[in-house]
Amino acid sequence: MLRVFIYEDKEILRESLCLMLNSMKDVELAAGLGNCATVEQDILQFKPDVVLMDIDMPEKNGIYGVEQIKKINPEISVIMHTVFDDDEKIFRSLEAGADGYLLKSTSSEKLYEAIKDVTLGCAPVSPGVAKKILTSFHPKPRREFALSNRERQILQLLVQGYTYKKIASECFISLDTVRTHLKNIYTKLQVCSGREAVAKALKHRIIKNG
Numbered sequence: 001m002l003r004v005f006i007y008e009d010k011e012i013l014r015e016s017l018c019l020m021l022n023s024m025k026d027v028e029l030a031a032g033l034g035n036c037a038t039v040e041q042d043i044l045q046f047k048p049d050v051v052l053m054d055i056d057m058p059e060k061n062g063i064y065g066v067e068q069i070k071k072i073n074p075e076i077s078v079i080m081h082t083v084f085d086d087d088e089k090i091f092r093s094l095e096a097g098a099d100g101y102l103l104k105s106t107s108s109e110k111l112y113e114a115i116k117d118v119t120l121g122c123a124p125v126s127p128g129v130a131k132k133i134l135t136s137f138h139p140k141p142r143r144e145f146a147l148s149n150r151e152r153q154i155l156q157l158l159v160q161g162y163t164y165k166k167i168a169s170e171c172f173i174s175l176d177t178v179r180t181h182l183k184n185i186y187t188k189l190q191v192c193s194g195r196e197a198v199a200k201a202l203k204h205r206i207i208k209n210g
Contacts, residue, residue, distance in 0.1 A: 004115060005048035006032035007039075007065060008081070009057040013104070017052065017081075024112050034058070036065035043072050050115050053098070055082040055089055063089075063096045070097035077118040081106075085126075094199045100124035100161075117163045121182070123194035125161035145188050145206060154181050156207045159198050 004021055006029070008014040014032050021029045030046040037059040043051075051069060055062040066078050079100035080093045090101055099118050102111065103126045114124035147155065150171070157167045168178045182194070189206075191197050201207050 001026055001028045002050055002115060002119060003028050003030040003046070003048045005030040005042065005046055005051045007034075007036045007051065007057065007062060008032065008054045009034045010054075020108050020111075024115075027112065027115060036060050036062065036068070039065045039068045040072060043069055043076065048076060049119060051076060051078045052081045052111075052115075053078050055080060055084055055093070063092050066093060066096040066098050079114060079118055079124060081111075091199075091202075094195065097195075099193070099195045102126050113163060120164065121194045122163055123158060123161070123198045124163075125159070125198065127161055145204075147185065147188060147206065151181055151185050151188070152207060154178065155185055155197065155201055158182070158194055159201050159207060 004027055006014060006017050006021070008017060011034065014034065018029055018032045021027055030048045031042070033042065035057040036042070036053070039060070051065075053062040053065055062080060062082070066080070069076050069078055074097070077099045078097065079102055080098045081102050081104060082089070083104050084090075085103060093101055100114055100123055102114055102124060106114070106126060114122075118124055153171065154167055157170060162170065164175055164178050164182075168175050171178070182197075186192060186197060189197055189200050191200055
């Protein structure tokens with residue numbers, strides 16, 4: 001059972017998310033608050049596995065919240081859940097340690113899938129966000145990192161927010177083969193997680209736009 005904590009300042013949306021999480025299989029609502037001013041105490045008290053983090057909140061914003069959570073326990077997965085799709089907030093969130101970035105327009109089914117997958121090392125990102133980042137990224141010299149064509153394909157899908165299962169289906173390979181490729185990708189990129197791989201892929205333009 002995954003314990004999920006919600007930070008969302010809009011009360012109606014927060015209550016809606018709480019009701020939705022309570023109806024999800026294998027997911028338990030730890031708590032929901034309107035800001036992360038007491039994030040240190042919250043995390044130590046409720047011990048969540050996954051945090052859904054709004055960005056624009058009173059007192060302390062969500063990027064501050066991610067930074068504090070990762071200092072307390074880097075193993076806690078944090079998914080930004082926001083209306084903002086501008087590059088600055090996306091990159092600031094990733095740099096702060098966010099493990100995923102979903103827009104609030106994401107369906108409940110996709111949100112449930114993201115909560116489950118982020119704990120397995122996936123980096124869930126709304127397709128529109130990934131496309132916006134890739135198409136708006138300023139041209140820079142491309143670093144290859146010696147990735148094979150298959151590894152580059154899998155990294156592209158990871159950036160687009162595909163789950164391990166969807167990557168396996170798209171590439172017609174097994175889940176174990178996906179995990180093996182990702183392990184090799186992490187080694188070549190010198191990263192330790194899907195989130196770090198996505199951030200590095202975008203920063204160095206390792207994959208093609210689109």
